Each structure stands twice: as structure tokens, then as C-alpha cells.
Amino acid sequence: xxxxxxxxxxxxxxxxxxxxxxxxxxxxxxxxxxxxxxxxxxxxxxxxxxxxxxxxxxxxxxxxxxxxxxxxxxxxxxxxxxxxxxxxxxxxxxxxxxxxxxxxxxxxxxxxxxxxxxxxxxxxxxxxxxxxxxxxxxxxxxxxxxxxxxxxxxxxxxxxxxxxxxxxxxxxxxxxxxxxxxxxxxxxxxxxxxxxxxxxxxxxxxxxxxxxxxxxxxxxxxxxxxxxxxxxxxxxxxxxxxxxxxxxxxxxxx
Ligand SMILES: O=P(O)(O)OC[C@H]1O[C@H](O)[C@H](O)[C@@H](O)[C@@H]1O
Numbered sequence: 001x002x003x004x005x006x007x008x009x010x011x012x013x014x015x016x017x018x019x020x021x022x023x024x025x026x027x028x029x030x031x032x033x034x035x036x037x038x039x040x041x042x043x044x045x046x047x048x049x050x051x052x053x054x055x056x057x058x059x060x061x062x063x064x065x066x067x068x069x070x071x072x073x074x075x076x077x078x079x080x081x082x083x084x085x086x087x088x089x090x091x092x093x094x095x096x097x098x099x100x101x102x103x104x105x106x107x108x109x110x111x112x113x114x115x116x117x118x119x120x121x122x123x124x125x126x127x128x129x130x131x132x133x134x135x136x137x138x139x140x141x142x143x144x145x146x147x148x149x150x151x152x153x154x155x156x157x158x159x160x161x162x163x164x165x166x167x168x169x170x171x172x173x174x175x176x177x178x179x180x181x182x183x184x185x186x187x188x189x190x191x192x193x194x195x196x197x198x199x200x201x202x203x204x205x206x207x208x209x210x211x212x213x214x215x216x217x218x219x220x221x222x223x224x225x226x227x228x229x230x231x232x233x234x235x236x237x238x239x240x241x242x243x244x245x246x247x248x249x250x251x252x253x254x
Contacts (some may be wrong), residue, residue: 002058004031006216011094012109013078014051016202016233027111029059030078044083050099051076074104076239092249101241109202109231110249114177114184116205116226122153123203123226125175129164153178156226159207164200165234171196173230188230188249197237197245202229 004010004027013030025032033056035047049056052075079095098104126149133145135158149164166173172189190197204227206214211222230249239245 002032002034003216006214007113009092009113010111011078011080012107012111012229012231013096014074014076014104014106014108016107016109016231025059027109029056031111032058035078035080038079043085044081046079046081048077048079050078052099074102074239075099076104076106087252089250089252092247092251094247094249096239096245096247098239098241098243103241104239105236106239106245107231107233107237108245108247109229109233110188110247111227111229112186112249112251113225113227114186115224116156116177117179118156118205118223118226121177121179121226122155123175123177123228124153125173126154126164126201126203127151128167128170129201130167132163132165134161134163135159154203156205156207159210160203160205160226162203163233164203166198166200171198173199173201175201175228175230177226177228183254185252185254186228186230186249188247190232190245190247192243192245197232198234199230199247200233202227202231202233204229 010031012027014028015024016027018026030049033049035049038046038048040046077097077099081093083091085091092110096106096108129149131147131149136142137145172187174185174187177184188199190199205222205225206217207222211217212219232247
């Protein structure tokens with residue numbers, strides 16, 4: 001199977017993490033397969049991938065991840081346009097199209113890697129989000145914990161793998177990564193014909209032992225990075241027949 005790069009913005013689709021049957025690869029097949037350049041200008045590029053294209057094989061039935069002799073259960077096309085704007089922001093527009101009349105289950109997440117000083121920088125914007133902290137905390141910590149994120153900025157102090165689901169009045173997400181010299185703002189929203197879709201966000205830093213265990217990651221790399229990953233991951237969603245969902249993300253440095 002192909003491997004995702006550990007940087008930039010891998011697209012997790014059709015699921016974040018593993019499926020309950022553990023058949024599909026972690027974070028889905030979209031980040032494992034080649035995308036096609038559909039068009040480009042000096043400041044933008046549009047890339048596409050279809051679940052049924054012959055080049056999309058990693059994580060698919062012929063890769064041993066689905067039962068033998070099964071065919072792709074759905075036909076979905078992803079189209080990603082990335083634009084460097086005149087103000088210097090990077091704009092991402094990801095269109096997810098169900099090419100069939102039948103429904104297709106999905107989740108989708110932009111697995112952004114950012115430069116981040118582990119010991120000093122701070123994360124703002126997730127106040128009042130419902131947090132699932134997947135990492136045991138404290139000497140007696142076991143399993144996950146659930147809480148509402150308070151008003152203080154988030155700082156990193158160990159392995160961090162937290163899923164933030166938005167309060168009801170906040171379908172889009174706006175996260176700020178603050179260092180002493182600059183602020184990086186990540187905003188993300190999602191919509192389909194029927195209206196906005198709530199955007200959650202994952203914050204991830206592997207810290208010492210997980211960094212050492214990852215063959216494609218520098219042992220000390222955790223000190224200079226964080227992943228801020230907005231996406232549609234609150235439960236299992238369903239694309240209706242021929243439905244189009246668009247996820248928009250803007251990254252800006254002030
Ligand atoms: O190693 P990967 O498959 O790229 O996943 C890297 C990370 O992605 C997300 O942030 C998940 O919440 C983490 O649990 C996972 O470790």
C-alpha cells in the first residue's frame with residue numbers, strides 16, 4: 001500500500017481513524033492514492049480523485065482491505081482546489097460528490113501539519129467545544145476523558161490527541177496558533193445544499209514515545225509541530241444520492 005506523507009494537508013476520507021470493522025485503512029484511502037491534476041494557474045491547483053478510478057487501489061478491495069471479490073461500495077469524487085490569494089492566505093476548497101443515486105457513509109478531515117513550538121506556543125479558539133481527550137492523564141489516568149474546553153488557551157505538555165466537537169451555535173471552526181512573533185489562523189466551514197455542516201477539530205502531537213515509534217517522523221520532531229485537523233467527524237454522516245458537500249478552509253499568517 002502507498003503511504004501518506006507526514007506533513008502538509010493529507011485528506012482523511014471516507015473516515016477519520018479506523019472503521020469499527022477495522023477493514024479500511026486508518027484515515028481512509030484518499031491520502032494513500034495518487035490524485036490527478038485537473039487544472040492549474042500560477043496561483044492555484046485543482047486535484048481530483050475518484051473512489052472508482054483504476055489508479056485508486058490502495059486501501060481498496062484489490063489491496064486486501066475489503067472482502068475478496070467485492071466491488072467498491074460507493075462512487076465518490078473528491079476535488080480539491082488550493083489557492084494562494086493576493087493577501088497571502090492559502091484557501092482550500094474540497095468538494096465531495098456522491099456520483100451515485102444511493103447513499104454513501106462518510107467522514108472527512110483535513111489533517112493539517114503546522115510548525116509549532118511545543119514548549120511555548122498556544123492554541124486558541126476551541127473554548128466551549130466538547131472535548132474527548134483520548135490520552136490518559138495523571139498517575140491514575142486510564143482511558144478517555146470528556147469535558148468542555150475552558151477559556152484558557154491550550155498548551156502542550158505531553159502526548160495530545162483530542163477531538164473537539166462544536167457547541168450548537170458554532171458550525172464553523174476558527175483556531176489560532178499563537179507564538180511570540182506571529183499568529184496562524186485556521187478557519188474551516190462545511191456545507192451541502194441543505195445548509196451548513198458542523199465542523200469539529202482534532203489537536204494532535206505525538207510527544208516522545210510515539211514520535212520514536214514512527215519510522216517516518218524525527219524523534220525530536222514533536223517539539224516543532226502540531227496537527228490542527230478540522231473536519232466532519234461528529235458521528236457517521238451519510239452523503240445522499242448525488243449530494244455535494246463542500247469544505248472550505250483558509251490558513252493565514254498575521
Ligand atoms: O499516523 P497517522 O495515521 O497519520 O495518524 C496520526 C494521528 O492522526 C490523528 O491526529 C489521530 O487523532 C491520531 O490518533 C493519530 O495518531
